[in-house]
Amino acid sequence: MLGIDYGEVRIGLAISDPTGTIASPIAAIEATGTGDPETIVDIAAEREVLTIVVGLPLSLDGSHGPAARKVTAFCARLRKITTLPVIAWDERMTTVEAQSLLRAAGHSPTKVRGAERGRVDSASAAIILTAYMQSLTDVE
Secondary structure, three states: OEEEEOOOOEEEEEEEOOOOOOEEEEEEEEOOOOOHHHHHHHHHHHOOOOOEEEEEOOOOOOOOOHHHHHHHHHHHHHHHHOOOOEEEEEOOOHHHHHHHHHHHOOOOOOOOOHHHHHHHHHHHHHHHHHHHHHHHHHHO
């Protein structure tokens, strides 16, 4: 599975192990706009993933604000160019959780800029993907 933390500047990415148990951050990519869905589909093919999970930034009350509408549109563009399932997954609070985990590991996510911000984005993608994978095991 490929986890995605979609942003207009960077797109955080994470990949699951073959068993769908562990999500690991991989290098974030710079967002380009129109070509982003094709880039994601290429990465999915290269990594041989079977599912794409995209974080959906709902408001705290569960409503769809501007960011969620952008992600929904991004997911629709992905679905037009791939046969892989594209799952929009509630990502509320994942950036905060990612920053906490990075701080615990000795990093200072609030002070990083540029490419280093990709670490936070990809850590968020790993959290999103982990939450999705855990939901699958909770059902079984």
